[in-house]
Amino acid sequence: MSKERTDQRNQSYAKVLLDNSQPAYIRDISARGFRVYSPVPLPYKEGSTITCLIIPTDSEGQSFKISGEIRWNKLDAEGEDIMGILISSFEDKKGESLYHSLNMRFSKKIGSV
Structure with a gap:
């Protein structure tokens, strides 16, 4: 696996429920994937397939x-x-x-205020 990143990664935040049981959250997101953080060790190995319920933190x-x-x-x-x-x-x-x-929502536009 190449360590070279081709997609821009944006700072973000959303709650995540992994396989309907493991709570975690997203801090970084890109067009093709994201990083999940958890305060406890997660029982997953590289190459495993996982389902993620993404729960945005805004009310809408x-x-x-x-x-x-x-x-x-x-x-x-x-x-x-x-x-x-x-x-x-x-x-x-959808x-x-x-x-x-x-x-x-979390991407930064160059030159924007």
């Missing part, structure tokens, strides 16, 4: 489901488990649209 945001592949899983210096997830599919077109809206 609708929840949606994504399936993805775990590209890597590690503990950071603070003891948080961090996983990189590559999106493999969306539950439906979920795909909601994900792209979440990504755009």
Whole structure:
């Protein structure tokens, strides 16, 4: 697996429920995937497939489901488990649209105030 990143990664935040049972949250997002953070170790290995219920934190945001592949899983210096997830599919077109809206909400436009 190449360590070269081709997609811009944006700082973001949303709650996530992994496989309907493991709570976590997104801090970084790109067009093709995202990082998930958890204060407890997560029982997933690289290459595993996972379902993610994304729960935006704003009151207008609708929840949606994504399936993805775990590209890597590690503990950071603070003891948080961090996983990189590559999106493999969306539950439906509405979920795909909601994900792209979440990504755009946190993207920074050059020259904007």
